[in-house]
Amino acid sequence: MTTAAFTPWILGLTGGIGSGKSAAAERFVELGVHLVDADQAARWVVEPGRPALASLVERFGAGVLLEDGQLDRAALRQLIFADPAQRRWVEQLLHPLIGQEIFSYLAKAESPYAVYVSPLLIESGQHKKTQRVLVIDAPQALQVQRTLLRDNTSPEQVQAILAAQLPREERLRHADDVVVNDRDLTWLHEQIDRLHHYYLTLRGGQP
Numbered sequence: 001m002t003t004a005a006f007t008p009w010i011l012g013l014t015g016g017i018g019s020g021k022s023a024a025a026e027r028f029v030e031l032g033v034h035l036v037d038a039d040q041a042a043r044w045v046v047e048p049g050r051p052a053l054a055s056l057v058e059r060f061g062a063g064v065l066l067e068d069g070q071l072d073r074a075a076l077r078q079l080i081f082a083d084p085a086q087r088r089w090v091e092q093l094l095h096p097l098i099g100q101e102i103f104s105y106l107a108k109a110e111s112p113y114a115v116y117v118s119p120l121l122i123e124s125g126q127h128k129k130t131q132r133v134l135v136i137d138a139p140q141a142l143q144v145q146r147t148l149l150r151d152n153t154s155p156e157q158v159q160a161i162l163a164a165q166l167p168r169e170e171r172l173r174h175a176d177d178v179v180v181n182d183r184d185l186t187w188l189h190e191q192i193d194r195l196h197h198y199y200l201t202l203r204g205g206q207p
Helices: 021-030 038-044 051-060 073-081 084-106 140-150 155-164 168-173 185-199
Strands: 009-014 034-037 113-117 132-137 177-180
Touching: 009 021, 021 034, 021 113, 021 132, 021 185, 034 038, 034 084, 038 084, 051 073, 051 084, 073 084, 084 113, 132 168, 140 155, 177 185
Parallel strands: 009 113, 009 132, 034 113, 132 177
Antiparallel strands: none
């Protein structure tokens, strides 16, 4: 098969906070699968010199910049967290640009399929541009426990993040495949390996 004729299909990977989607993503990379994370693309589109950063500064002022000219993500997050209208404005600015970066990058994949990782895969509507959706799921109590161990945060903040995310049932409703990540890392790797071998048999994400 020539490179020009090669078209990878796209697997959307998502999950709530503390579900283990990042660990699952790392396993796909170890298996040689081309992958892009929405958080990576979100950083690309607001690099100094990019139009999106200029738009953010125009709306919120220079207080959203660090001394080196990079976006101060914490400052921006604080400005929009308690203001739904401002948050929607930022999302409407950034989401289309992030989507362009992501799918341009994924189109260059040299693996049979490529993985797009996003905590907002379904909320943003980007799942409609993928051929298959894998949800990494976990009981809520375990999500809270993992997040508290990983992040310097409070139980109240974790609960607020969970409340702001898509309900678990709605996320699962969009899933083609689900891994309930309630065991150890070795078990999670085994599940990703199993799915990887299955995905290699698919064409366009379908059996």
